[in-house]
């Protein structure tokens with residue numbers, strides 16, 4: 001995909017059907033992006049082609065977001081845009097939307113199948129763990145990580161990554177749970193024994209936007225340069 005940005009601010013979308021949209025928009029704007037709230041196909045693709053350089057799929061309720069995506073005929077164009085190379089960051093429900101497989105879907109729930117992981121929803125119970133923590137990130141290409149390579153975020157009815165296929169790599173493991181993965185991009189594999197670079201498709205279980213930690217959003221925008 002050709003980047004829309006021409007040396008100026010990148011244009012970043014936030015899927016805005018349901019869930020925690022405003023916090024992501026604020027974070028991306030804070031990093032200098034033009035933000036488009038994505039509700040229709042025309043928010044993704046205009047008469048002149050792709051409108052977005054990158055997109056965030058926010059948290060919320062993945063089964064509701066999935067239903068709305070299909071109701072609004074937005075799921076297929078979104079999948080095509082990401083498959084075509086548009087970098088994406090999914091948080092929580094957004095990770096579930098990206099997953100190849102949802103192990104315990106709501107009745108009829110589907111996912112976009114863009115990240116080679118199987119996820120388990122509400123892996124920490126209904127509202128049991130809604131806590132802020134530091135999540136150690138094992139990936140190159142994420143600037144501004146805190147002490148020990150950590151990103152601060154909140155877990156809210158969070159999913160876990162139950163298994164990864166060959167197309168994905170673990171980037172966050174926390175207390176015995178895999179909470180972040182990125183597409184294993186052979187072009188960005190890094191050196192042997194070093195962590196993989198963050199791929200164009202990344203999903204995390206936690207919410208850095210609620211903790212005000214911009215490292216993942218900055219890494220997303222770095223793909224547009």
Ligand code: GLN
Pocket residue numbers: 058059060061062063091092093094096121122156157158159
């Ligand atoms: N439990 C939600 C789901 O299944 C995700 C929660 C979140 O996005 N904070 O979609």
